[in-house]
Amino acid sequence: MDREERLSAAVRAVNDRSVTDTLMARTLVALPPPPVPVAGCAACAELAVLRAHARAVGDGSAETDADVLLARHQRREHDDGCRVFRYVPFSIVQDPSALPEYQAYCVSGEDADCGATSGPCPAPTDVEEWQRGHTRETRHTRYRRCFADYAVLECRV
Numbered sequence: 001m002d003r004e005e006r007l008s009a010a011v012r013a014v015n016d017r018s019v020t021d022t023l024m025a026r027t028l029v030a031l032p033p034p035p036v037p038v039a040g041c042a043a044c045a046e047l048a049v050l051r052a053h054a055r056a057v058g059d060g061s062a063e064t065d066a067d068v069l070l071a072r073h074q075r076r077e078h079d080d081g082c083r084v085f086r087y088v089p090f091s092i093v094q095d096p097s098a099l100p101e102y103q104a105y106c107v108s109g110e111d112a113d114c115g116a117t118s119g120p121c122p123a124p125t126d127v128e129e130w131q132r133g134h135t136r137e138t139r140h141t142r143y144r145r146c147f148a149d150y151a152v153l154e155c156r157v
Contacts, residue, residue, distance in 0.1 A: 007050075007069075010069060011062070011065045011069065014065050014068050014069065015061070015065065034051070034067045034070075035067060035070045035071045035074055037070065038074065038078050041077070041078070043073050043077070044070065044073065044074070044078075047066050047069055047070040047073060048066075048070065050062070050066045050069075051063055051066035051067060051070065054066055088155055089155070089156040090153050090154060090155050090156060091153075091154050091156060092151050092152070092153050092154075093151065093152055093154060094149050094150070094151060094152075095149070095150035095151060095152045097150075098149070098150040099122055100147060100148060100149035100150075101120040101121065101122070101147070101148045101149070102118075102120070102121045102122070102123065102124045102126065102127045102145070102146070102147055103117060103118055103119065103120050103121060103127060103145070103146045103148075104117065104118045104127045104130060104131055104143045104144065104145045104146070105117045105118075105143065105144045105145075105146070106134055106138070106140050106142070106143055107142050107143060107144050108138070108140030108141060108142045108143075109140070114138065114140055116134055116138075116140075118130035118131070118134075120148075124147075127145060131143055
């Protein structure tokens with residue numbers, strides 16, 4: 001079996017797995033950038049030519065196959081164990097579509113905390129009103145207050 005037949009068989013195997021993976025996939029994911037051939041490597045150059053030809057004739061499947069084979073070759077032959085991670089600037093902000101929640105727990109008591117709770121409230125004033133009422137009924141004066149919200153990570157690209 002010559003080099004072209006081996007490459008053709010490898011492409012067929014990748015295609016078979018690709019079809020199976022596509023049928024089993026539940027969500028689409030963003031693809032990484034295509035691999036860059038290593039200078040001076042004949043195998044990388046050959047796969048890059050194959051990819052360029054596929055791109056030139058508009059064969060997206062063959063182009064993807066060449067990318068997969070090039071990436072696999074690079075992992076086997078050129079991987080030094082290092083990985084490149086790209087920094088993406090981001091901000092974490094409060095989700096404006098979800099309201100925050102406020103809550104208080106009574107931690108008064110001699111041997112153990114009282115354990116009474118206001119339950120989730122939409123505003124801090126509702127929690128304060130519950131605290132006043134609970135203090136009036138029990139004479140407890142120590143509370144643990146909590147605030148919870150939803151956050152969204154926004155990329156600044």
